Amino acid sequence: MNVFLILIFAIHSLFAAEVSVDACSNKARENPITKAFENCEKARAVSSADEFREYISKLDHTGYCALLTEPGMKKPDALEQLCADPNGFVCAHKQGLLLNSQCQFVHLEPEEINQTTEFLDIGCSFKKATQDFIGSHQNECEKGLTKEECESVLKIKYTQEINEIEIKIAYTPERIGRIKNAFNRVKQKYIQKIKASQLISKEQLPMILSRIENTQIDLPPKNTECANTPPTGPESGLYYHTGDHNVHICIGAMATLDHQNEIDLIHSFGHELSHAIDPCTLAQAFPSNPEIGTIAYGNLVQCLRGGKGDDGCTDSIIFCNTDKGVQEACEESASYRDDLKKPDSLDYQNFVKNCVQSKKQLNACPIAKSDLNLPTLNLASYRKTGEKISQLREVFSDYLGSEVAGDLISEDVKAGKLSRADRVDGMTALATDYAGLHGRCVTENTRDSHPAPFLRLNRIIMGSENFRQSIGCENGPPKTPGANMKCQGL
């Protein structure tokens, strides 16, 4: 077998274990994720087959596998398999814990990011810098305080200054430069595509264009809620914030940027920028015209959902809200209100009635009772109980993000910057990233506002003809269950 897929018995409980070792110690670096990256890098660098096998064997014990080829062996071409079923391809390899041939992999949970060399280095530098900062202010402490008490008092007094130290260490000019470059490329391409779009209604086009033009990236972070590390570990995501209309990057994502593939990064920004104009965001921005987000994109919404009826919700593949779900969400909302009395009171019932009326207009937004057991800190977590919930805004962003990313990838291919092997690596990185999100490698759609990964990858992302062609997929969309989508491009 030419492709060495190093499949390891992933012991996730190892990652979940409480890690309180000193970030500056060598012991902290004795962990599966650091070893996986380290041995993958060594294996790809050696020219002797024996040495290669030795590192592969070590990698084998970390919980991850890698798409590497033994020196002297012919490199296999996995593109056709990736094109036919990207989710299936990566999930067949240790549930997607698969590093590509450049040892890139960014789908890391907080406990795993905590263990990466990059994050440990940030933690170690931060610890030293904090000690220096506190030492220089020690004379401000009242007499009689212990050293520990003085430290705590200064941490309270100078929280903002100390947090800024951590941000400065993690958000380096190099990392910010790479991110801004990728973000601006995506944004400019997006603007160009909207201007020439045959999909977007002419009436709404100026408004949609201006929303993309006004979306910025919050770097260096000023209003990013996850730019520092809370006691429970770093966040790893990037997200579009509907409050300030900007894209934000968490400290964990920044720390692991060196392991991120450029195609995956570009696609991520395409997705996040799309949230600025997704049907739900538009419905919320124009409450007097909640249908605006559906009308603006012709029949795209129905096509993405894949069901019958005007809205595409009947027997749809991508889920919509249900009446029962909206009712439950409004009752839940009412239960949080201290000013409303018991459920049988008139004011309570009026609140629920009005809520149901207004929320039913927002079919593009996910509305249902929340899952109190949702594991919120875990990327792979997903809503498991309750009624089906609208998944439109996520699939819309996946699709339009793919349309824009496709153009940029094609440009890079034409300019000779991306070889076929680079595209295999890009697709592998993107697929492993998605396969682990909100239901790692599940085989049925879920009750989460994000559809199951097999639908996002195989139906929506690979449903973009523009994206498929840029990668080099020549046999049409995947034919796996729920896939084979053919919608109009941007």
Added chain:
Amino acid sequence: MKNKLCILIITSIIILLPVTSRAASSLLPFRLEHYIPAMKKTIRIELNKEDSGNIEISYTAFQNGESKVSKKEFSPVIIKELFKKLQSNQDPNPEKWSSDPDCLINERWRLEFGSSKKEICTNKIRTDKIEKFQASIELLLRQ
């Protein structure tokens, strides 16, 4: 002389401790819940007085139906400093808050302290101040 010094120290402790403790204790037990939609994350911060006289801060984030907790005990003097962040912001014009977007009364924030259960703005504590308070607690509890 040695005995007099001892008595002086003990008296000082007796006089000073209640003053320090009272400042911190008036807001105890304290419980803050904050839902961050962008992160889909709920944080719960609780401060409770221990038999030792110290105050335990517990910081909880929800994961997989189980609570992921970080806890640490602090002396009243630290808690006093912490509460200064909340108490130093009494705004003389609370009526203007109704139009202030920073003054959110919704499901994102739940706050209980002392013997009463009230919401943030009715207690004259603005959300930006609570965020600073939360940030200090997060820093204090880090490894």
